[in-house]
Amino acid sequence: MSAASVVISGMGTSIPDKVVTNSDLSRVVDTSDEWIRSRSGIAERRLAGEKETASTMGAAAAEKAIADAGISKDEIDLVIVGTMSPDMPFPSTACLVQAQLGLTPVAAFDVIAACSGFLYVLETGTQLMRSGNYRNALIIGSEKMSSILDWQDRSTCVLFGDGAGAAVLSLSDTPNIGVGQILLRADGSKMDLLNMPAGGACIPPSAESVSARQHFLKMNGKEVFKHAVREMGDITLETIEKNGLTPEDIKCFIPHQANIRIIESIAKRLGVSMDRFYVNIDRYGNTSAASIPIAMWEARQKGRFGPGDNVLLTAFGAGLTWGGAIVRWTA
Numbered sequence: 001m002s003a004a005s006v007v008i009s010g011m012g013t014s015i016p017d018k019v020v021t022n023s024d025l026s027r028v029v030d031t032s033d034e035w036i037r038s039r040s041g042i043a044e045r046r047l048a049g050e051k052e053t054a055s056t057m058g059a060a061a062a063e064k065a066i067a068d069a070g071i072s073k074d075e076i077d078l079v080i081v082g083t084m085s086p087d088m089p090f091p092s093t094a095c096l097v098q099a100q101l102g103l104t105p106v107a108a109f110d111v112i113a114a115c116s117g118f119l120y121v122l123e124t125g126t127q128l129m130r131s132g133n134y135r136n137a138l139i140i141g142s143e144k145m146s147s148i149l150d151w152q153d154r155s156t157c158v159l160f161g162d163g164a165g166a167a168v169l170s171l172s173d174t175p176n177i178g179v180g181q182i183l184l185r186a187d188g189s190k191m192d193l194l195n196m197p198a199g200g201a202c203i204p205p206s207a208e209s210v211s212a213r214q215h216f217l218k219m220n221g222k223e224v225f226k227h228a229v230r231e232m233g234d235i236t237l238e239t240i241e242k243n244g245l246t247p248e249d250i251k252c253f254i255p256h257q258a259n260i261r262i263i264e265s266i267a268k269r270l271g272v273s274m275d276r277f278y279v280n281i282d283r284y285g286n287t288s289a290a291s292i293p294i295a296m297w298e299a300r301q302k303g304r305f306g307p308g309d310n311v312l313l314t315a316f317g318a319g320l321t322w323g324g325a326i327v328r329w330t331a
């Protein structure tokens with residue numbers, strides 16, 4: 001880490017009020033609480049209301065993160081949103097967040113990296129901060145997954161949920177704290193495993209694309225599962241090594257919450273007991289880019305890590321994309 005460290009100075013979340021249990025879903029598609037729990041670890045998820053979107057949830061999470069950082073909105077000079085369920089194809093959800101927060105005309109843009117979105121915005125924000133051109137950056141993971149799910153496809157609709165998490169990145173003169181080395185990876189040759197086929201230039205919206213249900217998320221769950229287990233395990237180990245640490249140096253592991261069995265396999269691979277992994281998939285399902293910041297905020301609230309502790313973040317998602325990061329906690 002360089003002398004000018006980039007730290008997470010504040011965090012916040014926005015979780016929709018509406019709780020939808022597995023039993024509720026068994027009235028929508030042919031599924032059961034037992035199937036969803038045993039295959040994924042999910043018991044319930046939150047679904048956004050009609051007026052809640054990636055931008056409104058993102059802005060609400062950001063307000064809390066700014067308050068948590070103890071700064072004013074005027075001190076934010078960069079907004080980056082990770083989302084795969086934006087309010088609209090353009091303008092970016094980050095621009096909508098910026099407007100809703102009433103920020104000055106600071107830079108705002110989105111990053112599409114699906115479930116790895118928060119790690120991608122963390123790296124983008126951190127490196128831009130290190131350029132010296134920004135004092136405080138808002139990085140947000142926000143998803144209205146319910147708007148891109150096919151509610152007739154039981155193999156996907158039971159797995160996801162809505163929500164947002166935000167963090168403020170700030171510069172600190174204290175060396176060796178905050179965001180460490182982040183590793184990001186992608187393999188676009190596997191784009192067929194998880195995507196939303198229509199709505200872009202390849203398949204522009206048409207009556208045919210709508211009736212073929214091509215505007216919804218499609219996933220080959222079995223294949224994605226295999227890649228997630230392998231790649232998240234590898235990148236977690238590599239991230240720890242590249243940061244000059246061992247698994248024992250990590251106080252709290254915060255994995256992307258896609259499937260409890262994926263998380264258990266990473267713990268086993270590392271030889272680390274599950275009680276050092278933060279898990280909330282049972283309550284929220286997979287909230288994609290919002291998953292890591294929501295889990296990190298909760299883990300911090302519950303005292304699972306504190307000042308000086310190393311926290312490991314790891315994610316995997318469509319692209320395929322994946323990555324790992326170490327944050328030495330400060331606040």
Ligand code: ACO
Binds near residue numbers: 116156158194318
């Ligand atoms: N309820 C009941 N049965 C179901 C359901 C359901 N909701 N969904 C599928 N089934 C059936 C299937 O039809 C299949 O039946 P069949 O054997 O008669 O054909 C059977 O259950 C088994 O299905 P599998 O796909 O083999 O189940 P598996 O154990 O692989 O678990 C799951 C499926 C949970 C999707 C898993 O593969 C998984 O978690 N994949 C990874 C997802 C992931 O990590 N995503 C991360 C990125 S997400 C992003 O970037 C947006």
